[in-house]
Amino acid sequence: MGRIGVFICWCGENIARAFDMDELTEAVAEIPGVRCAIDYKYMCSEPGQALIREKIRSEKLEAIVVASCSPHMHLKTFRAAAQAAGLNPYLVEMANIREQCSWVHEPYEDETVAKAVSIIRMTVQKVLRNRALEPIHVPLTKRALVVGGGVAGIQASLDLADSGYEVVLVEREPSIGGKMAGLSETFPTLDCSQCILTPRMVEVGQHPNIRLYTYSEVESVEGFVGNFTITIRQKARYVDIAKCTGCLECWNRCPSREAPSEFDYGLTKRKAIYVPFPQAVPARPIIDLNSCAKFLRNECGTCLKVCEAKAINFDDQDKVVTEQVGAIVVATGYRMYDIGREQENAKYTGYGEYGYGQYKDVIDSLQFERLLSASGPTGGEVKRPSDGAVPKKVVFIACVGSRDNAKGIPYCSKICCMYTAKHTMLYKHKVHDGQAYVFYMDIRAGGKGYEEFVRRAIEKDGARYYRGRVSKITEENGKLIVRGADTLTGAPVAVEADLVVLAAAMRPAIGVLELAQKIKLGYDEFGFLSESHPKLRPVETNTAGVYICGACHAPKDIPEAVAQASAAAGKVQVLFSKGELTREPEVASVNEQACAACFACVRTCPYLAIDKAEIRDRQGNLLKMTARVNPSLCMGCGTCVAVCPSKSVDLEGFSEEQIYEMVNGLI
Amino acid sequence: MPRLGVQAFSAIERQSWITMDHEESMGSAFAATSVENCYQCGKCTAGCPASDEMDFMPNQILRLVQTDDVDRAMRSRAIWLCVSCLTCTTRCPQSVDCAGVMDVLREMAAEQKTVPADVQRVLVFQRAFLDNIRRHGRTNEVELIMQFKTLGFLKDRNIRLLMKDALLAPKLMQRGKFHLRGESVRDRAVVRRIFDRCMPNAGKARMAAADEGSGSEEAV
């Protein structure tokens, strides 16, 4: 080959301010193998691309180098341009003389120019040895897995199911609905939470395209984008759902009431056989063996007696099933920060000074939602846990855990300012002669209608906002003495409250790290799952075919979770819109004749993309073993090339010869 | 007003060197990153047992330092009403050592003689205490109390200070708690040398306390 076209971009003045562009172009034209060297102000623009296409045709170029910015920016653009002119896109290379030269060195210095020329020469050396390649085609299973059945998971599942794809929805709890099912009313509309959610839940339960696994967890994930094999463990309910008619007589008659209710966040006790809440989907009970007298002591057995459908089965076992999917949407949601002193991770410390867990009338915000909720333990009346009295003074404390470096959480949980304002309003609507106090540091109310909502709480519903944190809460004679401050007047403030509600920080759900490791997803120091790009790719991840949405990504409210869920579904739809997947062909391949079958590459490949293969003759006799790269999995990292002692594996587009010649080109 | 170079210290094992270099201290920051971390949440104020009488709340003192208004902070009554209970430092969500900042301000205020009149008594006591230690190595309570009362009386001419607790003496004596002559260390010279290395003008502290404004005490 020897007809290389080099296109040098000015990149406006990003590159041009560091070089005399004429001088650079002349120097580049001298490089052996270069047929023509052209410079232009904005190579990626339409005229720039037209220039490339024109030159490819008129100069009959065999390959091109675009000397400009990072390939992360525009490699795709220039490959498309070349392809439009009839040149194989893999005969296009980029020489980065911006990020790696003009942006980081002194302009107009001899060394700067020399470096730019070196980079270009090196790239020419490489592209001289490029081969025309075709993308690899991979079959695609057009089914999706959604992990998590909260509002985000529900939205994503419905979007995908409604567009005709089969969805496997896996939810860890016995019912879908997530945290939203337990809320009373939602901001800023004060819509009844269950009223807007349960129709969606029912839709999910009845949708022909959704296969719902509740009380189940993802056990393992194998494969790659378009071709995932998911193993799901359905935990034993001890109730046969196929036989159960949902009459719930067992739940009604169970005499045991010892275990703290998960749905009411410990405010009440629940039965041993139970449905988490009456609107559950599926509305079928489960048995908690740890509080079941029949299981523990072989007593009782009431549920067995009353079940007409004979659906109770104490011999039930977990079931393990596999599903094939092409994409995964993770929507595992959140949990509250532990305010008490017990923490599972020494990084976090609780708030001993607030007496949570010690004083019954110090509760957290989700518990308060249950008190407000019509289906809650107090039937929607605000009554405090200790004595059932209606509290006349309620103190709400913001930022408990959040924005508190000393306790381990520096971030803001985003929703607490809004739901605290909501709580004051709902409290006032129910207790007309009550007074709400809020201790806050800032008010974060950036959404649509949010600021007006908070002002309404203060101006119409009379909530008293004190700007300052609370130092300590003690209990005297049935009252909670809250010692806070108002930095705006510059004075400490003490309130004798009947009830205190703590707005605890949002943290990712328990078990998310284990799930992330199974799916090979990145996460940050707090366990929030990592998106590809915070601005431009908020629902994609760096793992192909896996998308995230909702609070598992970062603290957020319901509108955002729903929007992200639809966005994630949209990404899956883009993926599924093609007949098959195409992958970049710059993958490794093994020279099976030369391979010594030491399998060092098999062991070192980070993507588990290399298998051991047998070469047999026609009679079936084993001739030799060899390593074999799966082009569907290979990411082209080159680790195998580096470790192979017999130099039997090479990387397309980055061959050993190419690298050698590039180094030669440099020196 | 000279600006100060301080690297954070105090109760939480960081280091504080107060450099009172009048010439060199331009551009140096108070308490390094520590005071900048304060986001004025007011938790220190909320938990302070002595805040009732303070002219500036603890968070406001921090704010004054943050906004380079160290002078006003130094002239406040608040820093002398602080009881060093360390509640603020313990509960601060940003791990700002508020009690340590109070210490630094007190040291500066004492050096620069910016202590308000109605809290001077606290300074008089602390100075008398250090004087007492410098002399004996351990506190001689009777001598200390006499010195404190005398100097305090000289300051604000309040007879009650002299008379107060006079009845306490016989009660202490009855209980064997009254030591007319207290203990001293054997090696008193080393104590003096330690003091001199840390406080070159310690011996003059007594005179300085009674002698406001006159004499030019050199900065440490």
Add this chain to the structure above:
Amino acid sequence: MMEFGYYPGCALHGSSNDYEQSVQACLKPLGVGLKELDDWLCCGATAAHTLNHMLAVSLPARNLALAERDGFADVFAPCPMCSMELIKVNRALDGNPELRKRVSEIVELPVEGKTQILNLIQVFQKIGVDQIRAAVKKPLSHVKAACYYGCLLTRPPDTLQFDDPEHPRSMETVLEALGASTVAWNYATECCGAGLTMAREELVCELSHRILTNAAAHGANCLVVACPMCHTNLDMKQADIDRRYGVHHDMVVYYLSDLVGMALGVDETELGVNKHFVVRQAGQPLESGATQTAEMQ
């Protein structure tokens, strides 16, 4: 026979000598020996950290150097002001060779900062709460104590790493081993006014008054402390507080070592309990000691 280095501090050799008497009398039957640091000096207390930061580091450092010179691995400092300052300097010296060098020069002795400093409660923990329980001769069933920790037994928590600064339980654990019961109350770690007894009497009275009031409100018949400053403010000043607020607190304030000693069968006079200002009726009534109601037998 356990032996600790002993750093009494100025208060225990001054008007809080009843605390020293108490400590010595209760540790003897437990087989613990105390060896006083030779020629120790004042730790600097509040005055040093208020007026001069180098002195606040150097005075405790000199005492640490003495402990190291005399080869003590553990030093018992009954006054939490002293123990806190000593531990603070230990931490400051840790990992800071430059400071160690500078301080060693100032105090004229090499100082590493490796000595373990123990407060009174930690001494009992080292002896072993079970051992103490086994040695009890007169269970203190009549005692309903409000354990008062004050400021410096638990703060600053990063430095001391001793007990929970919000809900400490170490003193309660010792007392329960003596057969006493303890109350849950709200002023366990609230400041009593500390060393400002002379200079800001009205503040000390206010803060101590709140403590005494809350202890009684939660059903305590005595306060238990492990700090000579707290004891002075709550005991010696109780008559002044009563006068100021028109009340009769009638609250006996024991040192923890008093109660340990009493449970082990040591006579109260040996423990110096009769030297308190507020004593209970059965004890020898001293002139200005308020008398306790017959509730305590």
